[in-house]
Amino acid sequence: MSRAARMTLVADRCWNGDGERATGPTAVTVEHGEIVSVIPAGQVASEPEIVHLGARTLLPGLIDCHVHLVDEQHDGESTPYQTLSGVPAMKAMLEAGFTTVRDLGSAHDPINVALSRAAEDGLIQGPRLIAAPNIISEPGGHGDKMPGLGQRYGVDVGTLGDEVTRLRSLVRHQARVGADWIKFAASGGFSSPVDTPDHVAFTIEEMTVIVDTARDHGLHCAAHAMNDEAVRRALAAGVRSIEHANLGSAQTFARIADHGAYLCPTLYAQRHFIDNLDDDDFWSGRDPRIREQFRTRAGRLRESASLLAESEVRVAFGTDVGMFPHGEAWKEFRALVEAGLSPSRVLRAATSVAAELLERPDLGRVAPGATADLVAVAGDPFTDIAAMGRVEFVVRSGEIVFDRTGER
Structure with missing residues (x-):
């Protein structure tokens, strides 16, 4: 759909592929197909493109x-x-x-x-x-x-x-x-x-x-x-x-x-x-x-x-x-x-x-250095697993390939 050289995704919740629960508001910055930064949303500085995902949970692809x-x-x-x-x-x-x-x-x-x-x-x-x-x-x-x-x-x-x-x-x-x-x-x-x-x-x-x-x-x-x-x-x-x-x-x-x-x-x-x-x-x-x-x-x-x-x-x-x-x-x-x-x-x-x-350490996590595969779902899958059936945003290798958020 579209691939920006650099973009930042901001969501109310983010899960990094490990851990027992999602964290709070998080900003994930992607550049040239790779995750380069994962920080609290409040620390986001000026970025060329910010995608606001609102009350969704951001997950690894x-x-x-x-x-x-x-x-x-x-x-x-x-x-x-x-x-x-x-x-x-x-x-x-x-x-x-x-x-x-x-x-x-x-x-x-x-x-x-x-x-x-x-x-x-x-x-x-x-x-x-x-x-x-x-x-x-x-x-x-x-x-x-x-x-x-x-x-x-x-x-x-x-x-x-x-x-x-x-x-x-x-x-x-x-x-x-x-x-x-x-x-x-x-x-x-x-x-x-x-x-x-x-x-x-x-x-x-x-x-x-x-x-x-x-x-x-x-x-x-x-x-x-x-x-x-x-x-x-x-x-x-x-x-x-x-x-x-x-x-x-x-x-x-x-x-x-x-x-x-x-x-x-x-x-x-x-x-x-x-x-x-x-x-x-x-x-x-x-x-x-x-x-x-x-x-x-x-x-x-x-x-x-x-x-x-x-x-x-x-x-x-x-x-x-x-x-x-x-x-x-x-x-x-x-x-x-x-x-x-x-x-x-x-x-x-x-x-x-x-x-x-699959022996792909670059996949399955939201962390700097990982391949920029990301998914946003409506809701919190830790409290409602059916949220996994409500995928609204998908990034594959840094490219937005699916977007039904209405946020852009």
């Missing part, structure tokens, strides 16, 4: 560590169509305050790599995108959606392999096309056509081949792992992040913490379905097998979410958006708080902890 920029409803479309569908999804995520996202596989082709380049080149508007091109899956596993299993064009969300030579080749190919991360399915899932969330995929040896080959290329691995055994194997193989663990036990959450790994729990992606189990209109056109998968495991999902809140695992914010509309990503904040996590823990998950996971 949000980070979603688990997105799918191509909706599940487009799984059966052609690659060109899927690519185009990702453009409005990118814009929706940015306007929801997410200045950085990690896309963990949206199609057989490396669509997310292309979207990332397009955003950086200014061809489209969107967040900074960290890409795992395609989920590596065993045949018949979570990412296998061949035509006989319902795919219109035969475009797999997953890239299939079950021998160590093949798995090495898959990782090397993804590195070649521009992967930032590698993702593989250590378990089944709710949305895949032939497995279940209790299914375990790959041996420890096979997972280790994936992780070691990724490491050879300077890449980390994320493992889709719903159940205890899948998480155990993935951690033994050396993954950096566990995705979901929605059927995990207290022992599993402790194991993740002990290994120093991160967990992206994606609670709302499950709530979105189990809260609508009795709504026939919601399920119209959806695979009835998925409805039954959620129905039979709803109690376990709720219990596991409570155990997560009691654990000391490092939670990194991840929504699995694409399984539900991109404009609803903020509902993960609410789901985590309703599960029992404190607002400060949840907000850190979407800022400083997420930045740690």
Whole structure:
């Protein structure tokens, strides 16, 4: 929208990405894409451009560590169509305050790599995108959606392999096309056509081949792992992040913490379905097998979410958006708080902890020297987490990319 060489944002409240609460009136000065000053608002001297944000809370730009920029409803479309569908999804995520996202596989082709380049080149508007091109899956596993299993064009969300030579080749190919991360399915899932969330995929040896080959290329691995055994194997193989663990036990959450790994729990992606189990209109056109998968495991999902809140695992914010509309990503904040996590823990998950996971110390904080990614929300999320659904102002790399404040 606009990028000033230097501007100062003044808000009634500011949270720096750490701490248990927001501070009072604060002025944050940005210059050439970097935060250069954070001071009490009363100390602001003359500045070339001051943006008054009033009774809003200023936060670090949000980070979603688990997105799918191509909706599940487009799984059966052609690659060109899927690519185009990702453009409005990118814009929706940015306007929801997410200045950085990690896309963990949206199609057989490396669509997310292309979207990332397009955003950086200014061809489209969107967040900074960290890409795992395609989920590596065993045949018949979570990412296998061949035509006989319902795919219109035969475009797999997953890239299939079950021998160590093949798995090495898959990782090397993804590195070649521009992967930032590698993702593989250590378990089944709710949305895949032939497995279940209790299914375990790959041996420890096979997972280790994936992780070691990724490491050879300077890449980390994320493992889709719903159940205890899948998480155990993935951690033994050396993954950096566990995705979901929605059927995990207290022992599993402790194991993740002990290994120093991160967990992206994606609670709302499950709530979105189990809260609508009795709504026939919601399920119209959806695979009835998925409805039954959620129905039979709803109690376990709720219990596991409570155990997560009691654990000391490092939670990194991840929504699995694409399984539900991109404009609803903020509902993960609410789901985590309703599960029992404190607002400060949840907000850190979407800022400083997420930045740690992604090894981006310049992100997720409001401090001198940090990249100028900033978000202003109406209200105070420490007392009303729904404020995270009221994003009114977004700065990405020093540029105002969204403004509905009416203050300028």
